[in-house]
Amino acid sequence: MEEEIQLILEDARDLMRKAVEHTTHELTKIRAGKAQPSMLDDIRVDYYGSPTPVNQVATVNTPDARTIVVRPFEKKMLAAIERAIINSDLGLNPQNDGEIIRLNLPPLTEERRQGLVRQAKAEIEQGKISIRNIRKDANNMLSKLQKEGAAEDAIKRATDNVQSLTDQNVTKLDELFGRKEKDIMTV
Template sequence: MEEIQLQLEETKELMQKAVDHTAAELLKIRAGKAMPNLLDGIMVSYYGTPTPLQQVASVTTPDARTLSIKPWERTLISEIERSIVNSDLGLAPQNNGELIILTIPPLTEERRKNLAKQAKQECESGKISLRTVRKDTNDSLKKLQKEGASEDEVKKAEDSVQKLTEQYSSKLDELLVKKEVEIMKV
């Protein structure tokens, strides 16, 4: 039945979005080496408007432990510095008048464990999203059955939804394993 196929396609799309979102959140968890996406959440006041850091400066990694931020306008240096200090990154910016240098300290064992725990929580949130999508889809399928779809078709579709849930759940598990290895690597 066409409605059932549409439901399954939409389910697949929503589950992929949940996995993509989790992957993006995991990227923000720092793993001991300098990566420009570490600063993705930083907003800078640009002429009174909160603007993402990447839109007012270029961020580069001169080496594995350093981030270099070069604002498009020199007047933004103190604003960028303030935004970094006020963020929850725990980094101390150094400013030489043209660039802001961030030195990424090596992670302590305790910090690594906390980051691994944070990564686990992100993946669990992703799995909760998958289960929510599964529940919503199954509810819609039951509605279709009441509207005249055959019981066999609905049962088959529910099995497909379960398979999709397991498939995307294992993708989240893979993401978590990769991230934990990255975090724990000294």
Template structure:
């Protein structure tokens, strides 16, 4: 029984990690509002080393349509601009000598629909990941020796319930993000 609980805990942890990964991926999809996380994962050339933007500058949102990127060192402004342009984010940075200013354009209807498709794709990847965790856990449960078939069946039912709950959470994340994108 203890071994079964270990597998169930492992499956629960893995499904929670899959959900948090999906949630993180969805924050990268911009919904037309300025958000500092839009620049997550952007690397800046800092004295020859690729460095995350957050380590060389602060990113703030003074309003819903603007991002300010204020470098710790003024000499980094051009490198930050270059990183934003090369990051293929569809953003056009400008600088005022003190900081980089990014105006977030309004999303067109066509772009909104593309983003909704992208959200759907990310959520489907999350569902696949959760189903794979279920499959792997069920295979591990079947390999346990010295446990009754009823105990294995009960454990598989618990795994299925965890899977169903996790997929409902994925669907909720998807609905929320789609609503956020389609709201003008």
């Protein structure tokens, strides 16, 4: 029974870590006024019939804080990349000069910054919900073990450990939000 309890705790720890990592990844997609190559990570280009990430058909660089430059490996991919960026929800207008695609990020207005903070807060809340669901699942498995005859004090310790893991990961998400909010609101 002790091994099963440890397995449940390890599973909960791993799943919560992955939830924090996922939330961190989602927050990188929210632009804070600075150009980042990762902003194009979710854009797919039709590459010989299969949807392929932009960074696999082109190099993506940021020469300065407001510009992203996309240089395709094959010149004929230029139009497909441009079309994919236009169709994305980034709201950027690509400038195609026949060699590269240049994306200029406009400076953020105060209203837009506040909207991005709300978006970041929503992502953090989704992460917290995931962590709480993982806690609930772990606690349910622990209570099943108790019904099967596991020691009550071992289950109580394990439940306390799950709560401790939950608190630690929720704190990490709060810290992430604080950093992202500061990043977005810095002019």
